[in-house]
Amino acid sequence: MTATVAEVTDQEIARRLTSAEVSNLSVARALGVPWGRVDEVRRRLGLATYRRGRRVPETTWQEAVRRRVREVPGGHADWTGSYHPNGTPILSWRGRAQTAYQAVFRLHYRRPPQDNISHSPECDRERCVAGEHLEDRVLREQRRSREAGGVR
Ligand SMILES: [Zn+2]
Numbered sequence: 001m002t003a004t005v006a007e008v009t010d011q012e013i014a015r016r017l018t019s020a021e022v023s024n025l026s027v028a029r030a031l032g033v034p035w036g037r038v039d040e041v042r043r044r045l046g047l048a049t050y051r052r053g054r055r056v057p058e059t060t061w062q063e064a065v066r067r068r069v070r071e072v073p074g075g076h077a078d079w080t081g082s083y084h085p086n087g088t089p090i091l092s093w094r095g096r097a098q099t100a101y102q103a104v105f106r107l108h109y110r111r112p113p114q115d116n117i118s119h120s121p122e123c124d125r126e127r128c129v130a131g132e133h134l135e136d137r138v139l140r141e142q143r144r145s146r147e148a149g150g151v152r
Contacts, residue, residue: 008033013041064093065103069129076123077104077130089127104129105136115140 008031017038024038024048031038058064061144068081068091079089079100089100101117108131115137123133135143 010041010044011060013038014045017042017045017047056094057084061091061093061103062107064106065091067099068100069104071130072125074125075130076125076133078129079127089129100129101134104131105134107131108134 012031013033015028016022016030017024024035024042027033028038030135041061045115048146068104070078070080070081072078081100082090082092084090084099091103096115102113105117113134113136117134117136118140119128120133120135120139120143123130125133
């Protein structure tokens with residue numbers, strides 16, 4: 001039996017739509033289905049409509065963070081997103097802004113930071129956003145206790 005248009009499932013359409021910067025038309029052409037069908041699936045999934053020249057927003061904040069972190073040699077990472085005029089890397093996502101340090105910390109350690117975030121002593125790169133180079137109060141206290149020979 002030969003494949004027909006009807007055999008392209010909604011799941012196949014959805015899978016292609018979930019990658020960013022994809023237009024209904026390109027998916028329709030790739031799968032050989034009508035544009036309206038793709039649009040219908042996009043609406044059902046609640047995905048933003050593609051607009052030429054405008055990136056489709058990431059579906060999760062985690063994805064938004066990952067796409068803005070660029071690893072560099074030495075275990076460091078640079079922020080490719082926006083910066084506050086004072087130089088702080090900023091994650092702007094769905095109309096909300098937080099520092100990239102807060103977002104990366106939360107993603108890396110899977111918990112919100114306690115108090116302010118600073119760079120660990122082994123990190124000498126300005127504005128580094130490598131998760132393992134960020135410390136909140138809890139991590140600072142743990143490190144200081146280790147450094148003080150605080151083996152219980
Ligand atoms: Zn670093």
